Amino acid sequence: MKLLTHFMLIGALAIAGASHAQDYKRIASAGGDITEIIYGLGAGDRVIAVDSTSGYPAAVKDKAQIGYVRGLSAEGVLSIAPDLLIGADDMGPPNVIDNLRAANLDVAIAPLGQGGDRVVTKIKFVGETLGLQTRADELIADYSAKMAALADQVDALKTKPRVLFILSMRDGAPIVGGAETSANDIIELAGGVNVGEGFSGWKPMNSEALIAANPDVIVMSASHAENMGDDGAVLDRADIKLTNAGKAENLVKMDAMLLLGFGPRTPTAVAELMHHIHPHSH
Template identity: 45%
Template sequence: MIAGLSRRRAIAAVLALAVPVATALPLAADPAGRVVGVGGSVTETIYALGAGDRLVARDTTSTFPAAANELPDVGYMRRLSPEGVLSVAPDLIIAEEGSGPPETIQILAEADIPFVAVPAALDAAGVGAKIRAVGRALGLDAEAAALATEIEARIAAVQARAAGVETPTRVLFVLSAAGGRLMASGQGTAADAMIRLAGGINAVEGFPGYKQLTDEAVLAAAPDVILMMDRGAGGTHDSAGVLAHPAVAITPAGRDRRLIQMDGLYLLGFGPRTAEAVADLHRALYPGKG
């Protein structure tokens, strides 16, 4: 619909068809002066590189640092609307891999707005690559290289300590316990990767992604610790409820009442705070051992 139009006309054409979500602002002379961050770890990285003042909007998952919450919200990263993004007149969109949908990305391409997809990360090298990719998009290569190198070294230091653990802790990551049904992490997830980085063992194996576990599977997993996202005071997955689950209650984790709750973006974001998150999780898994 808007192919062939100039960038300004493309933005106007899309906005004319939409219920306005924000007032379109004039374009800056600096081609990377008005940035939209899509994905919590991407937005965190932009701030960590000292470029937060260049952000004009963020997606729903971008909740850290607190300043991000003051920016216009263009929607969930996998359900972005072109109207919402174009309404803030960006010069550059930096997004986590998998953002979309494709139809929105196509419209943004036709509006001649640079869209940089940052690769996902599940290890120290991936975190470093993500930071360097964001820095390259912002023209901050040197700053990104320094930050990435520091974080990679800090994660490696935790892994070195974890390598000395004689009996690794078995960890069951529970994504949801709604209705008494435990949705747990198998292999290949961010939770699985964090458990391993912190020196633990995923208590369940044999399937990728997330899956509901039977009571028999929970008992067979025999976790020493339950790991969950902290959903705050309004969350539905409180520690008492999970530890009281009939199957969990008779596992080592249930008997010892060992449950670790961490902020979801902090624990699973694989951004500039990942070194701290790995260190915190390691200390929680092995209290008194550094």
């Protein structure tokens, strides 16, 4: 119960106050998390275009495309005549954002935030921007209640497995999630210990360090795992075969946006990851 008050307090703080919003009718959304929140608030019918990271819900597949969230072009966005471009904290590049604002397009960029609390911050931001504070309040309350219940389950766990998150491979070395990454946050929320917590950001891990880290579980996004080939491309590596995860062939693959996007589906992601890394606790 120790995190119940925390999540409920975060929710209460996030829904206090509101900012002026316009009645936007032609929204371009960049960032799968932001797009999911817009739909979660019931405003999907206002969305005319999305970026390539926006794949949920299925209705977004019928929307126009504006490219990758970090690599937008001013011409591409303006060509669809939106009245608002709203996006994730890393939407860019900055010069394109400046050009769009200079063209008198309203641009709203989400705050970053940390851990599971960032979802509440983003829901509040989208709700205020679109003038949907009441719906945002309801979504925040639902999210906070689900996360508090999951935190209760984590508190009751007897063990915390050591988890390695591999983002991709670069020059033969796995790029892994350290502290201050979305991977670290989701691992902690699911009751695991991130073996990369000793460094910050996404960095390559050499074989010696990987063997010494000795993860019990390896987690990857399903798309990156598929790009590498079959499971053997990971589990048959000489270094991984020497770890507990390798010996047990314990490789978990999940949808990247679900797992790392930190949107309204994060409680689902936490529950699914908990099921994978704590298979005997259910």
